Amino acid sequence: MTTTATPAFTFRPVDPLKDAALLHGWVTHPKAAYWMMQDARPADVERAYLEIQADEHHHALLGVGADGEPAFLMEYYDPAHRELVGLYEPEPGDVGMHFLTPATEAPVHGFTKAVITAVVGRLFEDPAARRIVVEPDVRNTAVHALNEAVGFVPVREIQKPEKKALLSYCTRERFERAVAAV
Template sequence: MITFRPVDADSDAEIEMLHRWVTHPKAQFWLMQDFYAEQVREEYRRIAEHPHHEALLGLIDGNPAFLAERYDPGRVELVGLYEHEDGDVGMHFLCAPTDTPVHGFTRAVLTAVLAWIFADPDALRVVVEPDVRNTAVQALNAAVGFRVVGPIAKPEKQALLSVCTWHDFQAATTAAVIPRIGAFE
């Protein structure tokens, strides 16, 4: 079962784990490659204190497996960079690096994160802004219903703005097995 809980920036063990995840070579698009553990802690404390941004640890059967962030793109990350609509929810996700990848795992995580976001009836559209060079996540996004809006220039990167409505998500994942989502802890 997949569950979510807030990142605990005061836990040394959790910050060390997240530091390994965000500085791993496969996390290059997370833009934290050169961060020290204390910088990771500061970032997740800043997110925890922000009224329109949250970071959650994704657990699979109680074990940390991915990181997810949910934010209001009209107030964080994309302010003034796109045409914001009521009900927009920004999202980032990062799977834990592993030496033994499981086929379909990342798609299952993305599907679970979207199902969790869309469980909120106020969430009408998910907005993402992956790096234009991150073609792997762009293909994954398309597979779960995201439609490309177009490129946008962010201070830290050139991004490809994409959106996904509940109906787009349902249409793309109808034949897929939606992961069982547990309660928010």
């Protein structure tokens, strides 16, 4: 059974030492296969987020629900320095993004769309952000549909070391139009 809700979220930085156990359960779940951490141990997850925490070009945040509990993970990065270096021509104001909603036995209809809307909205709170760039696996059709629903436009397939990805962009204007159309 699913319920419908439009949750409000706040964001806080990931604390690798405190959040590693939670994140380990999320990123190693079969539903998170596209996160590519299926075989990670808790120490691997802690180390990965310590590296992100120390990286000036990559950041990790937890989306927190109204109940105060972590509800999803988001990462954002400067694609001129991480993830997409040499794979596309970055423009001033580009921000790369990933998000992960954890598996649940009680899905809430519309939750993942609310998450991606909150994530993109959070990134566009920064006036310097002009365009959000994503590179999901080409096989991840569910996320392609979510991306399109909030204004992303597919550009082309690119080959990353770990996957074939669908490079897509979303401008602030496209996001605002997509959100207003709902």
